[in-house]
Amino acid sequence: MINFIDLGSEIFRTGFLLAIFGYLLWVGRTRRNLPPRGWNTLLSGFGLLVFGSLLDITDEFEALNPFVIVGNTHTQALLEKVVIFPLGYLLLLRGLMRWMPAVHGLSRELECRKQVERILEAIVETRTGELKAANLALAEEVVVRRQAQEFLEITRARLEHLLTASPAVIYCCKVGGNYANTFVSENVQALVGYKPKDFIEDSRFWINHVHPRDRERVVADLDALLQRGEACYEYRFQHRDGSYRWIHDELQLVRDTEGQPFEIVGYWVDITHPKRVEQTQQRLSAILEASTDFVGFSDNEGIAQYVNQAGCRLVGMSAEEAVGRPITVFTPDWANIIIQNEGLPAAKRQGWWRGETALLHREGHEIPVSQLILAHHTSEGEVEFFSTVVRDISEHKAYESQLEYQANYDSLTGLPNRNLLQDRLEHAIAHAWRVRQGVAVLFLDLDRFKMVNDSLGHDVGDALLKAVAERLRGCVRDEDTISRLGGDEFVLVLEELRGGEMSRLIANKILAALQAPFALEGQTFRINASVGISLFSRDGKDALTLLKSADTALHWAKAQGRGCIRSYTSEMNAQVVERLTMEQSLRQAWERQEFVLHYQPIMDLQTGNMVAVEALLRWQHPRLGVVPPAKFIPLAEELGIMPTVGEWVLRTACLQSRRWQDAGLPMLTMSVNLSTQQFIQVDLTDRVAHILDETGLPPSCLAIEITESQIMQDVESAVASLRAFKEMKVHLSIDDFGTGYSSLIHLKRFPLNRLKIGKDFIHDFTKTPEDETIVLAVISLAHSLGLKVVAEGVETEEQLRFLWENGCEEMQGHYFSPPLPASEMEGLLQENRQLPLRLAYQQCH
Numbered sequence: 001m002i003n004f005i006d007l008g009s010e011i012f013r014t015g016f017l018l019a020i021f022g023y024l025l026w027v028g029r030t031r032r033n034l035p036p037r038g039w040n041t042l043l044s045g046f047g048l049l050v051f052g053s054l055l056d057i058t059d060e061f062e063a064l065n066p067f068v069i070v071g072n073t074h075t076q077a078l079l080e081k082v083v084i085f086p087l088g089y090l091l092l093l094r095g096l097m098r099w100m101p102a103v104h105g106l107s108r109e110l111e112c113r114k115q116v117e118r119i120l121e122a123i124v125e126t127r128t129g130e131l132k133a134a135n136l137a138l139a140e141e142v143v144v145r146r147q148a149q150e151f152l153e154i155t156r157a158r159l160e161h162l163l164t165a166s167p168a169v170i171y172c173c174k175v176g177g178n179y180a181n182t183f184v185s186e187n188v189q190a191l192v193g194y195k196p197k198d199f200i201e202d203s204r205f206w207i208n209h210v211h212p213r214d215r216e217r218v219v220a221d222l223d224a225l226l227q228r229g230e231a232c233y234e235y236r237f238q239h240r241d242g243s244y245r246w247i248h249d250e251l252q253l254v255r256d257t258e259g260q261p262f263e264i265v266g267y268w269v270d271i272t273h274p275k276r277v278e279q280t281q282q283r284l285s286a287i288l289e290a291s292t293d294f295v296g297f298s299d300n301e302g303i304a305q306y307v308n309q310a311g312c313r314l315v316g317m318s319a320e321e322a323v324g325r326p327i328t329v330f331t332p333d334w335a336n337i338i339i340q341n342e343g344l345p346a347a348k349r350q351g352w353w354r355g356e357t358a359l360l361h362r363e364g365h366e367i368p369v370s371q372l373i374l375a376h377h378t379s380e381g382e383v384e385f386f387s388t389v390v391r392d393i394s395e396h397k398a399y400e401s402q403l404e405y406q407a408n409y410d411s412l413t414g415l416p417n418r419n420l421l422q423d424r425l426e427h428a429i430a431h432a433w434r435v436r437q438g439v440a441v442l443f444l445d446l447d448r449f450k451m452v453n454d455s456l457g458h459d460v461g462d463a464l465l466k467a468v469a470e471r472l473r474g475c476v477r478d479e480d481t482i483s484r485l486g487g488d489e490f491v492l493v494l495e496e497l498r499g500g501e502m503s504r505l506i507a508n509k510i511l512a513a514l515q516a517p518f519a520l521e522g523q524t525f526r527i528n529a530s531v532g533i534s535l536f537s538r539d540g541k542d543a544l545t546l547l548k549s550a551d552t553a554l555h556w557a558k559a560q561g562r563g564c565i566r567s568y569t570s571e572m573n574a575q576v577v578e579r580l581t582m583e584q585s586l587r588q589a590w591e592r593q594e595f596v597l598h599y600q601p602i603m604d605l606q607t608g609n610m611v612a613v614e615a616l617l618r619w620q621h622p623r624l625g626v627v628p629p630a631k632f633i634p635l636a637e638e639l640g641i642m643p644t645v646g647e648w649v650l651r652t653a654c655l656q657s658r659r660w661q662d663a664g665l666p667m668l669t670m671s672v673n674l675s676t677q678q679f680i681q682v683d684l685t686d687r688v689a690h691i692l693d694e695t696g697l698p699p700s701c702l703a704i705e706i707t708e709s710q711i712m713q714d715v716e717s718a719v720a721s722l723r724a725f726k727e728m729k730v731h732l733s734i735d736d737f738g739t740g741y742s743s744l745i746h747l748k749r750f751p752l753n754r755l756k757i758g759k760d761f762i763h764d765f766t767k768t769p770e771d772e773t774i775v776l777a778v779i780s781l782a783h784s785l786g787l788k789v790v791a792e793g794v795e796t797e798e799q800l801r802f803l804w805e806n807g808c809e810e811m812q813g814h815y816f817s818p819p820l821p822a823s824e825m826e827g828l829l830q831e832n833r834q835l836p837l838r839l840a841y842q843q844c845h
């Protein structure tokens, strides 16, 4: 039986040995990594001991024998005890002995290592200290760096904000070519409406948006940049919305390390507004400089800060001379007083002042000006400076005074005209009220002035008016007013008059002065004048009434004859009323067909036959009866209705003549008078031709009568008209010959047929030798010009005989027949009555 306790003890012993063995192996090899010195011996010792132990075990446990190589014998036991165990122990000892130095070395090495470790630990400790210090420094540096980083971040963010908010757009671009952008800051969008990528993606984007007119210059400047290294210029850039913005572009060339141009960096700023302001200022400045007005401004101390060119010219200084001077040097003293006392206070108060002052040229002469002063205030309400616009009104003033003169004075005589007369008269009346003295108004009209004008020409007429004005000046005091109203009408206002008689005395003095002959333009002649007088306050209390009264008195004076003086009386007004009534009735007469024609025969003094009939106008007034033409034709002329009436006369007379011819009555010449207004019609001959054509009267059956004065008004056109009539075969007669002033030279040029001697000469020639002489002279003159003579107004046989004896060809007058209505004239024609020439013959034979 197996003794399990012993077996266990043996196994334990063996296990223990194996453990020791294993440990030693482990220490030797693994821990110390030493060469296995003594190990084999040691293991052999152990091996033998183990083997010996196994043999012991087999002794105890026979069952194990088969597994033991050596059987359990005494020899074997001996061997076991003597060889195996001692050898085992010896080997074990030897192994240990060999192993000890290694262990000792190992321990020394261990000690060394420990020392090294200690040194290392010291070093580590030192280093750790250093590292700790370094770490600390590092930590501090990290903190600093972090702070720097944060600062950088903040700065970057700030810069970004600044860049976004900045009006300047930062950009980079390539050098040369199209200068394509490589970078454009975001804020470009605010500048021109485009995004940075628009600039970067299209290499021509920037240059294509530069204004075409600026492009060439900009590229040239950029090219120049390569030489200088920097540039700064302005150009227009097209905004996305199509408009152009002014850009200020400032840029620099960046070179690479080798000094070669690398890129351009710069910035764009929108200067559209300042540019506009600048342009506006330039334009304003150009306008100011181009202005013809003095424009300037001064500080509130009154020192000139700016004077434009026109201003400098007006005061005769250069801009350098003018600026810096007190503005008072530009104006005369009297104007400075106005400006200081009135202009500047008003400008300070209400912002502006306008008035008429003057500029003082450095040479001393004054220039009348219209001046505007403006006060410019600070936001605090203080006057900052004054500006002024001054306009030269010399021409205006001259024109104004010329106008004033024209408005108040008669240009021919230099006398006050109606306007100034009215003014002076009003003053005179006002003064008369105060001093309780009289004022007289003398209305003067030259007699037969029209005749002088018409016959001697307008130059003589004008010279006469001037001479009359001069003589009038000599008749009154300087304080009295002499005025010319127009034509030959003069009005005198006599002031401080004592009694109405004085006015008559002066009127007489005037008439006497005018009666002296006038020698003008080579002609000497006399004239007369008529005067109407009105007195303040008897004949009127205001200017208008006094003038009216004097005018009425003048009419009365003229009605009395030449060279009369009449003072106004209230009865005279009735005449004026009559005239007004007449005017009104005359206007209505035409509409009411109140005009008729009477016909007066013109007889041949040789045969006694009727050769012509004169058509004479009559007005059949419903209340006044037949009004003779002398009473209404001048008024009709004044009212301007005479051309219409005259045309009616012509048509009616031609028609009547044609009817008599058609009725088989003798074919006589129809003589028709033309009024002055008719005669000056430019288409007169056409009108007459048209009426002849219309009525069917042969032109040779019409005679036209015109007066000398009508012809002399415009000789050349009269000659033209008369020649045209002559060509039409119309007869022409000069009416009332001898009463006008026709020039014999002109008379020759007129293609006339007859001269009619005015009835005034015929009337009187039997009593007045002068008139007889005139009649004979006219007959002789007419004959010498190859013209027939018609004597008008023949009333007596004596007159008839005289005319017959002296070769007058024809007569017209009550002796044979007064003017007759058409029906009576027709009877006369039918009767074919002849002029009884018996008496004349009897006398002769």
Ligand SMILES: Nc1nc2c(ncn2[C@@H]2O[C@H](COP(=O)(O)O[C@H]3[C@@H](O)[C@H](n4cnc5c(=O)[nH]c(N)nc54)O[C@@H]3COP(=O)(O)O)[C@@H](O)[C@H]2O)c(=O)[nH]1
Pocket: 600, 614, 615, 616, 617, 618, 628, 629, 630, 633, 646, 649, 673, 674, 675, 676, 705, 735, 736, 756, 759, 792, 793, 794, 795, 812, 813, 814, 815, 818, 819
């Ligand atoms: N433009 C026009 N003028 C006209 C027209 N009709 C007339 N007149 C002109 O008016 C003036 C006055 O004319 P009237 O009062 O008709 O006088 C004429 C005769 O009636 C008058 N006469 C004739 N014979 C005698 C006489 O023996 N004694 C006398 N006292 N008077 C007489 O003479 C005037 C003749 O006219 P005229 O030959 O033309 O001179 C007068 O000047 C007319 O021209 C008209 O239609 N248009």
